[in-house]
Amino acid sequence: ELIREAYTEDNDLAGLVEALSAPNKAVELTARQRSRLHRYSVAEGLLYYQVDGGDEDLRHRVLYEAHDTPLSGHLGREKTYTSVARNFWWPHMYKWVRKYVHTRETCPRVKLAPSASAPLMSLPMPADCWRSVSIDFIFELPADARRHTGILVFVCRLSKMVGLAAVRKSVTAPQAAQLFVDNVFRHHGLPEAFVSDRDPRFVSHFCQHLFRLLGTRLDMSPADHPQTDGQTERVNQVLEDIRRSVCATEPTKWSTLLPQVEFALNNAVHSSTGFTPFY
Incomplete structure (x- = not known):
């Protein structure tokens, strides 16, 4: 009885109870209430939230789409969980994700173990997206049909896109x-600075040719840093792990899946920002 009385003090729940108790009555509801109405029912004046019964096959299908496809990128436990949690919930979901990722055969077999490295100099963070761009390469990949053996990597230093x-x-x-x-x-558009641990002459020539392509007389010097902040190195490691996972059976097909891999990286929540680069 106390619960029934408490509904009258909660405008949100009171509206749901009234609408469900008298379905033929025109009850004014907010957009948020209308979007949730189908998940509730009323019995003897008490409001019940309907939770779909445990469907193990459906959960596995959700996890497959969130982890195993090229668009998901075979990412780790935390990123897979945040991806699933955007649209789904079920009891003990984190444990399901952890177990599912752990039991995937391809991932532990192809992903490289992390190695210790010296700390890199921290660079000031730009104020806006794509104001500062990191440039790097990954080479020594299996040659594809067009004899590509490397990936050119551009990273926005703020959004991590x-x-x-x-x-x-x-x-x-x-x-x-x-x-x-x-x-x-x-x-x-055009950034204010490029950051790279490549040969400074390469980056200087890159900037010169870039402005020539754009038909401008502006001049830009590469950022005066002998090394990057480690951002592209981390991206390269994740990128290599994804490539090994999605191309495990056909390693020379990696370039055809590059758009899906790029999407997977940009659609995953980044640990340093708490958001996806798309956000």
């Missing part, structure tokens, strides 16, 4: 500049 492009071992600064225009500039 990633842009990827397949390249050959002999990639030049002008080619890298064209790939930046095609994959990053067309969507996000």
Whole structure:
């Protein structure tokens, strides 16, 4: 009886009770109440929230889509859990995710063990997205049908959004500049600085050719840092893990799945920001 009386003091629940108790009566509800109404029922004046019964097969299908497909990227336990939790809930869901990720055969077999490395210099964080961009390469991949053996990696240092492009071992600064225009500039514009641990001459030539492509006389020098803040190194490690996982059976097909891998990276919640780069 105390619960029934308490409904009258809660405008949100009182509206739900009234609408469900008299379905033929026109009850004014908020948009939030209307979106939740189908999940509730009333019995003897008490409001019940309906939870779908445990469907183990459905849960496995949800986890498969959130972890095993190229669009999900075979990411780890925490990122998989945050991805599932955006749209689903069931009791002990975190334990389900942890067990599911742990039992995937491909992931532990292909992912490299973390190695110790010296701490890298911390760089000041830019104020806006795509104001400062990290550039790096991953090489020595299995050659694809177009003889690509590497990936050019662009990372926004604030949002952590990633842009990827397949390249050959002999990639030049002008080619890298064209790939930046095609994959990053067309969507996000020109940054204020580039950061890279590549040969400074390469980055300088990259900037020169970039401005030549854009038809501007502006000049930009690479950021005066001998090393990056470790951001692209971490992205490269995750990227390599994803590539090994999604291409475990056909390692030379990695370049055809690069758009899906890029989406998986940008759709995952980043630990340093608490948001997805898409946000």
